[in-house]
Amino acid sequence: MMYQALYRVWRPQSFADVVGQEHVTKTLQNALLHQKTTHAYLFxxxxxxxxxxxxKILAKAVNCQKMPVEEPCNECPACLGIMDGSVPDVIEIDAASNNGVEEIRDIRDKVKYAPNVVPYKVYIIDEVHMLSIGAFNALLKTLEEPPKHVIFILATTEPHKIPLTIISRCQRFDFRRITAQDIVGRMAYIASESGLQYEERALQIIARAAGGGMRDALSLLDQAVSFSTDIVTVDDALTVTGSVSQSYLNIIGRAIVDKDVSQAISSFEQLMREGKDVTRFIEDLILYFRDILLYKTAPNLEESLERALLDEEFTELAKIIQTEQIYEYIDTLNKTQQEMKFTNNARIFIEVALVKLCQSESNKASINNTEVQGLLEKITALEQQIIDLKTNSHVYEEQASQPEKRKAPRSTKGYQANTRMIREILKDATRGDLNLIKGHWGELIEALNSRQMKSQSALLIDAEPAAASPNAFILKFKYEIHCKMAMENQKFIEITNSILEGIVGRRLQFVGVPEDQWNEIREDFIRNQNLDGESGSGEENQEDPLIAEAMKLVGADLIEIKN
Incomplete structure (x- = not known):
């Protein structure tokens, strides 16, 4: 009799044999026991x-003569007929080769006929995502409301390619990747039942290489059995899967930590001569450093290690290597793995990565003890300078505060206008000079805005010229804070003077004054002018000095004199 592959011989015949999918099998078993199976499933x-x-197990269970049961009996004629394919009511269709509208229409036409042998007619459509759009549309109505004796089971590896209208009509179950521990347990059971001799570590290597698929694991185990003589050894598993033994990974890991480029490259060359796959090598090296990181940070999670064997070399390397170094190693190797996908010279990328790993840490760790000592001395000197500066600052503060105590207290509330300059401007102030500035005030604001100085022009919104002489003018501010901000901004003063010079044709200086201070200074100036006029004349003046000053400030045409 022709030899059958292990995955065919040991295909699950009950839900208990389906490894690693308890969330699916438990739900289906409960539905079978309570007879609440639905008309369409999506796996x-x-x-x-x-x-x-x-x-197939579900198809046997719903048609089992012992229903309701949570597992098919695999003994009744219905179960045996479905197992050997002699029951015509369980139809398995490969959608990859039957993806047209005509095939689905044929199903739609035949689905209304009652089953011949078993209670339910079951359609198992494998790789259903390969159906065309027309085929999906032809399946829609039948899938939503099939006859009571029909069950559809759709299976796919790419559910995102299935229209949502199909998915919404099915009860969906997502199968997960099987863990390495579950795969090892299943392979150990199969090997024991088949009389195969094996090493435990060999099964772990095969399980990791399977990538979460039981069929792949059994195929690799089948290949390893054919390659071995009497017992499946670790070397057999490494040869079949293309994986790298931990002894080589220990050597390369030690060379990277010791910055030994020649040792790392020569070990890699030896692996290539043995026919190892470069893609598998870099994956194994990433997992190796990952296992070191887990062992170093969480040694109690030994069962989480992907491929590491806790031998003496591995544990010693985990003690001396730093966690930050592992982060850098994994990051560099991961980037190299991504770059290898787009080149035909993957080997060169790995060699460059090994050199980079050997040299990167040497650059960071190149500071010798002398340099460290020098840095510590500089830090100590800087700390002493900071202490001295703090001490001197206290002395200066005390010295600066002593004269202030002896002097008469001076008001420091807010901004103090330049009274002397204001009085000088008032002595020569004329109405014509004031009107000249007021007439071009809008042009000044626009010029400031055009120069992207909107924050500066905003200070002048509540300001206005109050008095002007031929060479200067007084700018009255409504708010003291605006006056302070304007007069302390030397750049603002220079730009404003420059713009005004371009507008009026002569250089004008200005002095700012808050509105409340302006009223006091103006009244005091008028009062002093009046007193000076009375003391300076021996006879009665012909003209009231207050009236003269008022005329000078606002112009004679705006003043009406009443006795």
């Missing part, structure tokens, strides 16, 4: 995780 997930096997 999605990676390859080799048991989707088609679960579909």
């Amino acid at each position: 999605s997930g990676p390859r080799g995780t048991g989707k088609t096997s679960a579909a």
